[in-house]
Amino acid sequence: MNKIKLIIKYILYSLKNAPLIFSVYSIIEVINYMTPAIKILVVAYFIDAAQVIIKTKTINSNFIYISILFFVLFFINYLINLISKELYVRLSKRVDFKFEGDIIKKSSKLKYEVLENHENYELIERIYENSENAITSALEEISSFFKIIVEIFSISIIILESSILISSIVFILLIFMAVVAYYSGEKEYDSYTKSMKFFRRAKVYDTMLNSEEMVDERVLFNYGNEIANEFENLYEKGRKIDIKITLKNIAKIKGLSFLMSLLAFGISASLLYILTFGKITSGMFISITGAVFNLIHPMSWTFSNIVKDIIKRINYMKDFENFMKFPEVRRKNSIKKINKKDVEKIEFKNVSFKYPNSNKWILKNLNFVLEKGKTYAFVGENGAGKTTIIKLMLGLYEDYEGEILINGKNQKNLSLEEWYEYFSVVYQDYVRYSISFEENIKMKDIKKCDDKLFDEVIKISEVKEVIEKLPEKEKTVLGYIESKGNNLSEGQWQKVAIARALYRNAPIQIFDEPTAALDPISERSIFEKFFSVPFKSMKILITHRLGGVKYTDIVLVFSNGEVIERGTHNELLDKRGVYYKMYEKQRRWYGE
Known part of the structure; x- marks a missing residue:
């Protein structure tokens, strides 16, 4: 029940932040769910009408109407898919942008003690790593899940008229596939969280090997080989966890695929038997059989992957809710410009x-x-x-x-x-921002034009002579993010940090x-x-x-x-x- 609530939260979030686009998108998707069943019926009628023409050698009005309906249906299906994709893009721009903004805003308000906790920090990393298109990707996976469910359910309903037994078998198989896919998805997500701990630790060693700031010590102490070995060991441990569960799931899916193939042949044989008694038409037999065989891959591979991804989204939403519950710093709802009074x-x-x-x-x-x-x-x-x-x-x-x-x-x-x-503070572990020299000092007051204060602090902190040597003076970008960037020595960076604190005034x-x-x-x-x-x-x-x-x-x-x-x-x-x-x-x- 809690998992269903978490899935619903994706839907409610979209409805809240883009009500019109989401509503239209949902209606289009529901219509899309119905088209496979309608296709089966239309294709069946089309084949039956074509057989009549073959027998009578005369094109009748019924065939013309069904032909028009056949092509109209495929055109509508094409149009629906086109509209659905356009709405999905618009929804993504609106909802995912808002979602990522909520994460950033929340992060900016977190209490310091939250960030010092290792488990909290890992959760925040997971939130950021999977935040891109988090909402619309979840909606797409939920939609794909229901599309397969509705398609199989529709086939069982269509067959029901001819055979209750075959219809029941298809429906039972649907439930069985859903249960297997669910537990496979749960186990794969568990392995993902376990392997990610090793991958994150490996990432630390990767940084040690590739960071420009650590190159001096890496060369001097010659620890490259040892760190590379540690990276490989950690990465291999994470990879083995992933491979182990992936191989198990592949074995299950292949088994299900084989089962689906047998079932498809069984259903086809059963329908053929029913066809001989005239309970279904040859057109219906061909149409249903084609639809069943087309479902082998979606039911075995696609469905399992969709459920696995939905489980990931459920756990992600759980992480997101825990993240949003983290305590925030105390702020007033409306803060006017604060006068920095004497203390x-x-x-x-x-x-x-x-x-x-x-x-x-x-x-x-x-x-x-x-x-x-x-x-x-x-x-x-x-x-x-x-x-x-x-x-x-x-x-x-x-x-x-x-x-x-x-x-x-x-x-x-x-x-x-x-x-x-x-307060203004200079820490021993000062931050090196890869932005311009001027922005490094002014920070949030970058638009404030206090040239007198700026000149004063660069003199006191002794960074004026550093600025004079830079190609674009205070506009020079520091670090190596940009091609025109310029790095500074440890001492020069510390002087920049001092200047930043003084400029805060x-x-x-x-x-x-x-x-x-x-x-x-x-x-x-x-x-x-x-x-x-x-x-x-x-x-x-x-x-x-x-x-x-x-x-x-x-x-x-x-x-x-x-x-x-x-x-x-x-x-x-x-x-x-x-x-x-x-x-x-x-x-x-x-x-x-």
Whole structure:
């Protein structure tokens, strides 16, 4: 019953988003279902009328009418198929486009924690991999299924008048074929999901072998052969799963095909026997026999494949429903342009947090206050909780205990779209967008013409000299997607990421290991410029490399999710505690 509901959802989705086109398409398809049965009758009458002419050697009006009906029927059938294809294309453009748009819109609203879950990520991959023409392909498969059902049912009804036994056998065979095809389809889909896990893992190794970004290490460490072997092993495991179930299904289908052939001969022999008693005409015998033999392939091969594809569509719709149930970020229905107000204070009050599906507390009753007009540095060993704190501050995780406040406003009482406007961030794992240099920096504000701000941020981030060397300056496409693309070094890409964060011009600027790809001299140069520029509210630096920390006003040292030291750079050095030991290890990097 649930599977039928999922099939109906394809129909309802089409009806909702293209009511007129879908309604006309459905009517045309229903008419199309009826044409095989009508063809059998018309062909039978045509043959019978032709035999009369052969006997009487006279063309009568009955033959003329049937001949006209015969050619009109085939013309109508041709016209119906033509109209059906045109409507299918129009329906696809309307419905499939809307469906893919719904997927993209939903993806843009997903909570960060959803994307960090491996199983969720696999489901999202399946949704995207099979989204092309998902709705109309399902409709076409459903339509093909009913067409074969109606055709066989029509034949059994036509035969019913002459023989209840033969009609019953045809109908029972129909049910048997449907059951076999259903279970074959279920097993093939199960094997598909199992094999895809191996194929996805193989895809990772394929990327390692072919990615331009990984070519240096691949050559240097000479791991090409080992990775190629891993790719082949994983791909072979997936292929064996597919082949195993495919061979089983082929054996079943061949068996059914043989059974259908025997049945076709049996039906023909039975009809021939009935013909001798005059219960059917020779025209009806020839027409039904031809139709039965024509059904051998559709009933054995085509029908099984159609049911298999429908099972895939049912499971896809199930995935889609689960995908649409994923939690979204909090947004208001109507967001006006948000003023990026100054932030007077950020406060963590008794904040405790553990990651989804984990019992370990990363933070426990954490308290601290950041104030306007100051620059802060968050330092600590790996696993101290620094990045987790930033993710909570940004609103990427919402399932925490305690309160996170900006200007006294609780994060959980604001839409995340409104909350996000307070921040700009540079991550250590920055993204390299294969778009123009200018678009890389401006992003969603590409149409905003703030030349003064643009010039300012490219100077601070030291990308101006990079732009000057490019063939089309800031209009140059980065990466190698286009023939005119230009790739950058690690350090240059990181400077672009810094420029992007600065251009956002948000009250709170966060830099998570922003200079990890830069040498200490370049790092010092950027920090000197960066911290000398006036800012709206506050700047936060998260780093293991402490060369830039001296430029901040307050240093917070974290350990096990708690603030264990707080003060200025010099105060903490004088204290000779944890921060002092960390800094002493790095002092020589900066020529001190």
